[in-house]
Amino acid sequence: EPEVTQTPSHQVTQMGQEVILRCVPISNHLYFYWYRQILGQKVEFLVSFYNNEISEKSEIFDDQFSVERPDGSNFTLKIRSTKLEDSAMYFCASSDEIAGGPREETQYFGPGTRLLVL
Amino acid sequence: KQEVTQIPAALSVPEGENLVLNCSFTDSAIYNLQWFRQDPGKGLTSLLLIQSSQREQTSGRLNASLDKSSGRSTLYIAASQPGDSATYLCAVKAAGNKLTFGGGTRVLVKP
Numbered sequence: 001e002p003e004v005t006q007t008p009s010h011q012v013t014q015m016g017q018e019v020i021l022r023c024v025p026i027s028n029h030l031y032f033y034w035y036r037q038i039l040g041q042k043v044e045f046l047v048s049f050y051n052n053e054i055s056e057k058s059e060i061f062d063d064q065f066s067v068e069r070p071d072g073s074n075f076t077l078k079i080r081s082t083k084l085e086d087s088a089m090y091f092c093a094s095s096d097e098i099a100g101g102p103r104e105e106t107q108y109f110g111p112g113t114r115l116l117v118l
Numbered sequence: 119k120q121e122v123t124q125i126p127a128a129l130s131v132p133e134g135e136n137l138v139l140n141c142s143f144t145d146s147a148i149y150n151l152q153w154f155r156q157d158p159g160k161g162l163t164s165l166l167l168i169q170s171s172q173r174e175q176t177s178g179r180l181n182a183s184l185d186k187s188s189g190r191s192t193l194y195i196a197a198s199q200p201g202d203s204a205t206y207l208c209a210v211k212a213a214g215n216k217l218t219f220g221g222g223t224r225v226l227v228k229p
Contacts, residue, residue, distance in 0.1 A: 042222075043162070043207065044219070045217060045218070048214070048216060055215065056214045056215060091161060095215075106164050107164070109161050109162040110161055111161035114159075
């Protein structure tokens with residue numbers, strides 16, 4: 001069964017360093033997402049991506065964050081200068097597009113990358 | 119702004135009992151509602167998706183209902199098993215493509 005994969009599973013970094021989190025969405029999906037979950041808190045939406053551009057982003061997704069689809073399979077989230085409060089589990093998700101757009105479709109989540117900023 | 123609430127936050131039942139998990143949302147203009155399972159330190163596994171036009175969706179021992187007008191969904195798990203122990207999250211999709219999540223219900227099924 002197709003699944004979303006993410007690497008690395010864990011990342012420890014120093015405050016101020018850049019990190020890149022990688023995701024391989026399900027191959028025939030066209031919409032991609034990043035969410036995060038700070039320990040003990042709700043899962044929060046960060047950004048959605050379609051047709052090689054950001055389609056929606058939250059207020060959390062400021063200039064320190066960027067996303068990219070560098071090739072036909074990978075989808076990355078970059079944090080330019082990490083802060084302590086960026087420590088969280090980051091989830092990538094993808095969904096298919098159907099006639100009328102993806103609004104009816106299931107979002108499939110990857111296993112997450114646990115980021116710890118020291 | 120859409121707010122999603124799940125009550126109770128935690129639930130403990132003996133094996134074999136039926137589970138009833140509640141989810142409420144403040145803005146009824148949703149496109150769909152999705153239920154997820156999350157095991158400790160793990161990702162989210164999609165269980166069921168209910169379209170806004172549907173009242174109910176079933177998969178095996180799982181049944182989810184949706185009352186859009188009152189802003190409620192309920193997930194029923196029949197004949198619970200210890201393997202059902204996990205956190206269950208509901209999420210709604212409204213305007214745009216993002217999901218808005220509830221805080222989850224942590225379920226423990228005791229053998």
